[in-house]
Amino acid sequence: MNEQFLQYIWKYRLLNPDLLTVAGERLTVLxxxxxxxxxxPDFFxxxxxxxxxxxAGNVELHYRSSDxxxxxxxxxxxxENVILHVVYENDQVIRQKQRELMPTLVMKNNFPSSIEDRYNEIMQNRNWIxxxxxxNGNASTVVRFWAPALAAERLNxxxxxxxxxxxxxxxxxxxxxxxxxxxxxxxxxxxxxxxLARSIPLKIVRKNADKLFSLESLFYGQSGLLGMHPRGKYPCSLQAEYRHQQSKYALKPLKQGIWKRLRLHPLNFPDIRISQLVQCLFSCKAEPGILINITEKDRLERFFQLSASEYWSTHYRFGKSSGKHEKKMGLPSASLLLINILAPYLFAYGSARDVSPLRMRALELLENMEGEENHETRMWRSLGVRAGNALESxxxxxxxxxxxxxxRCLECRLGIKVLDKTFLK
Ligand code: SF4
Structure with a gap:
């Protein structure tokens, strides 16, 4: 039992209908x-x-009146304008300035004990949710109505x-x-x-935006992935071009060891993703801002389904050849870029410039996309709560x-329902 719980009972009018003040007067909460x-005071x-x-006035809640x-x-x-002191226990008589008794309501035994039982059960439960x-089956509907506000909170x-x-x-x-x-x-x-991006300022990317090979040499050279002694024609050419750019722009490469490959599918290796990033920058001529002018979700998804360059059709890493396979970014990965990068950027940009339509577009973009398939959405689904789109996921x-x-169950719209006995399975 805490004050937040008492405030919840008061706020949602969960008190019994027949109430008396400590002085024995009939009390009705209008x-x-x-x-x-x-x-x-807690309520104005x-x-x-x-x-x-x-x-009419303010209400203050405390666990004990002596608080x-x-x-x-x-x-x-x-x-001074408190018209009612609502307490769980009345352990001390409180008087107002004029020495009159403070009108006091004792909550103990004045609300259904089942609400407190359910609250305590949730607070002590160690389940994933x-x-x-x-x-019950209504949970999906509750989340669906709350989803735009929750998604906006996340974007915020x-x-x-x-x-x-x-x-x-x-x-x-x-x-x-x-x-x-x-x-x-x-x-x-x-x-x-x-x-990697921080190590190559956008102005340098822009100077090389019309030369795919120069961009590749910049990014691979800076990534450290070329190593000291690359093997093969393409990596050696990249190295030679990078040496030239490194001295021209006074660049300091990253350490090769920062890249992770453990437990990654080879298609997600950084070697492949860097090539796709370079394709992205080449395709937008190093003007990423043009992407926020594209309003059609399908066009954005197509834009991000980028292919790595020819070398990567037969490689997953520099110097190690493999069977031929085009390394094109799949739709799920392209969608993740829209959900995790473009939508938050649109929302932030819209917020900074106080342009509501941009914030709305971020939410609409999510609403028009398939929900993500990940551990969290799978767990929710196992509980009967399904995400119908990316806004809901x-x-x-x-x-x-x-x-x-x-x-934060007392602030949660599902919490309001699950603490209400009519919502029980
Ligand atoms: S009531 Fe809301 S916050 Fe609490 S566990 Fe349930 S879903 Fe989560």
């Missing part, structure tokens, strides 16, 4: 008021009736990183270039790809990571 998350502008008199004194509210003018035992959280990059570079194109590059590393090599990820994992 409106619980607006919850205040800043300093001051509540309306209650005590006996025959209607009161009023402990928190020194008797000396704080912000609490703590309320999973209480979910991702915007923080984008704004930090903007602070650093003061250039939206440079920010998108770094983000896109990190996207080509997907989860495992996102950081090395970000560092992003919403489910947000719900799990930002609500369930922190037990």
């Amino acid at each position: 409106h619980p008021g607006i919850q205040n998350t800043d300093g001051g 502008n509540a309306r209650i009736r005590i006996s025959e008199t209607v009161w 009023w004194i402990r928190h020194r509210h008797q000396f704080d003018p912000a609490y 703590p309320c999973s035992r209480l979910l 959280a991702k915007s923080s990183f984008i704004f930090r990059l903007l602070d650093e570079y003061s250039d939206w194109d440079e920010v998108l270039y770094i983000l896109l590059s990190s996207g080509f590393g997907f989860r495992i090599n996102a950081l090395p790809f970000e560092l 992003q919403a489910l990820i947000q719900l799990k990571r930002n609500y369930c994992d922190h037990r």
